[in-house]
Amino acid sequence: MKKNDKLNKWLWKWHVISGLVSLPFVMILAITGGIYLFKDNYEANLQREVREVAVQRKTMSYQDQLQKARSQTDFPIDAMVLPNKKNEATKFISGSFGTKSTLYLNPGTGRATGEIPESTTDMFKVRKLHGELWMGGFGTKIVELVASWLIVLLITGLYIWWPSGKFKWKGFFIVRTGQGKRTFFRDLHAVTAIWFSGLLIMILLGGLPWTDVFGGSFKWVQQVTNTGFPDSWQGRGLTSTVNGKTLALDLMVKKAEQLKLSGEVSITLPKSETGVYSISNNPRNPIQMEIYQFDQYSGRKLVHNDWSDIGILMQGRLFFMAFHQGQFGAWNKWLMLFAAFMLLTLSIGAIFSYSLRKKKGWGIPKVPARFQIGKGILVMIVVLGVIFPLFGFSVLLILILELFGGKTRQRRIS
Known part of the structure; x- marks a missing residue:
């Protein structure tokens, strides 16, 4: 496939700009996501004294345990979790998500071994940083915008990476190590992204349903099409x-x-x-x-x-969300951790590749003034803007700023 040189420069320009803006957030998401994968292991060790009890010869009935639990918590109890082991404290759940609180009860004595509100745990804080950047709904929208642009970065990066001349394995599928730092880090960024682009798309599809705008729109489509629960x-x-x-x-x-x-x-x-x-x-x-x-x-x-x-849409959502969280077993968890590491690797490669360029100012690739994007690219942008509304809004904002900046430059020239 012969590449359009002007289109390549235009895509490269916006790949660099969006990458510079997104990279700090991408690195935060990679680090916090990798940590959160081990939530169960971390909390099981930290909360062992609360979760485990000495095996009792005689235990109270579950109905009596429920009454005892109600008398030892200020929260209304919504559910009970069946113990899997004889040394497990009985779990009584109040609320859900951020309001969830778990009371652990010794089934032999009827005394609470402890109560753990979800919002007080370390992993809840990690999840809040991962999903909201500790900024509530505004932070969630930033994460959603970054996730949307990541998909665009992968698409534009694929075009930029695509060889315009003779195909060679080195530089396209293998990192070159003997041609200087700039080439090494450029390849580290591009080659890593190419090898793991499909996996990254799956991870993004698992994370986006939790967002406000895209997630809310997705839920609306499920309701309208009756493809949810x-x-x-x-x-x-x-x-x-x-x-x-x-x-x-x-x-x-x-x-x-x-x-x-x-x-x-x-x-x-x-x-x-x-x-x-x-x-x-x-x-x-x-x-x-x-x-x-x-x-x-x-x-x-x-x-x-x-x-x-x-429904089919909810099935897809549940599958990708489970994959995103590494729920399918040890292989899934370690694959997600490896993906988080590779996301950090390509981010670091991008930073060094950009910083080692011989450039003036910000080093943003220049696009010919008369360049106009084709209808195919325009349709793709519109489609992505509809699917990812915050991306669409950001593109409109960019167009307004570009138009305003162009008029300002014309006034200076005249």
Whole structure:
């Protein structure tokens, strides 16, 4: 493929500008993402005294444990997690996400071994830095904008990297080591990006659904196309027939054990007298997700949903989000850590490659004044702007600044 030299310079210009702006944030995301992969390992060691208890000969009923737990916390208890080991403290959950708090109860004594609000943990702070830069909703939008531009950087970088002359392995797929520092770091940046571009796209697809604008738009499309979770997954529209006394939690535990669900299994408590019991799991592989809804008085199964009931867009979202978090096992976690390391490597390569250039001022590649982008590029920008609204907004802002800057330069000349 013969490259258009003017287009190459134009793409290179915006690749450099967007790269300079994005790089600090990309490095923060790579470092914090790599750390957060080991959340479970870190917290299991740090919270061992709270999570583990001496094995008891006799334990309290789960219903009694629930009452004891309620008397030892200021938060309303929403769910209980089934213990997997005899030395595990029983976990009672309040709230979700940032408001989540977990109370650990000794099943033998009925005493709380500790209560851990999610927002007080070290890994919560790492996650906040990774997803919000510790700046709340504004920070989330910055992360989303950077993620959107990263996709553009990969696309423009591919065109810039594409050989215009005779193809050679060195410099395109292999880093050259004997042609000076500038060439080495240029290759370190470009070659690393090429080898891992597909993986980086998958990681970005796993992270973008958490964002505000793109994530909100994605959820809206799911609702309109009915490709998200079915209403029954959240228990909407399901009610229990009020009839005497609510079933004891122990009976629901027996039902949950009989279901033999994979991963961590939770029992969500009824929220009202007509509410329902829910039994669900949190497996490594989202394909194994299941949820059962039961009448809280009779124990009758009302609905059972599994992966096949989830819409196609939500299935894709869950898969990429699980991959992003390294949920599929050790291989996935170490692959994500390696990807974070390579993202840092290509970022460092870009910084040194840029700083070692022989340049004046900022060293931004110059584009011929009469250059006009083709219709194909324009359509691609519009499509990306629609898919990633914050990217589209940033492009409009750039165009306005470019137009204003052009008029200012004309006035100076005249």
